Amino acid sequence: MANVNVYKQTGEKKGSVKLDDSVFGAEFNEPLVHQVITAQRNNARQGTKCSLTRTEVRGGGKKPWRQKGTGRARHGSSRSPIWTGGGVAFAPKPRDFSQKINKQQRRGALISVLSEKVAKDQFLIIDEINLKDVKTKEMSAIFEAFKLDIKTHTVTDDAGKKVQKVSKALPKILLVVGENDANVVRAAKNIPYVKTVSGALVNVYDLVVSDKCVVTLEAAKKIEEAYKD
Secondary structure, three states, X not given: OEEEEEEOOOOOEEEEEEEOHHHHOOOOOHHHHHHHHHHHHHHOOOOOOOOOOOOOOOOOOXXXXXXXXXXXXXXXOOOOOOOOOOOOOOOOOOOOOOOOOOHHHHHHHHHHHHHHHHHOOOEXXXXXXXXXXXXXXXXXXXXXXXXXXXXXXXXXXXXXXXXXXXXXXXXXXXXXXXXXOHHHHHHHOOOOOEEEEEHHHOOHHHHHHOOEEEEEHHHHHHHHHHHOO
């Protein structure tokens, strides 16, 4: 069983919780994660872009000028792709980019990424989030308490030692909450580096692109119940 620390929203450690290894202790399967993310991004594409070919552009039935004797290049239509107002060569047409991913693949990829987050200490569990007022500054204070509003990166100094430096880029935090945490969602939506989802809607792509995953204890238990063997 994976043993993960549980914290209060003030940053103080409250205890720990044991999570099922079948969900939070699996091996990282990079090919499967890549396949699921590719499908997820393709499924989000609308595929509605469309342009007209030379046969679909109105007009152009008359030959612009006679074939010979003018000194100009020969043309048969003013709707040729090389003319202004003409059609588009190899014009894009509406198409379906969706890819099918079965439940076992989606579950396997999600478990793989969750386990990787726990192994790399990028999975933070907060007992519960209680807000006096539904204000953005209250949510920002919680992230500041855990120093999650600062993004660091590893560099090598002149002596060859690896040191941590603060990056100018904002961190990406995925906040996973329970179904009844509407106030938390409202308070966090204006923080630029935070994306909030419910435990039922957590997905592989959001987990992979986040630098840190902050989960309420309720949401962690629901994820465990939904995906354990």
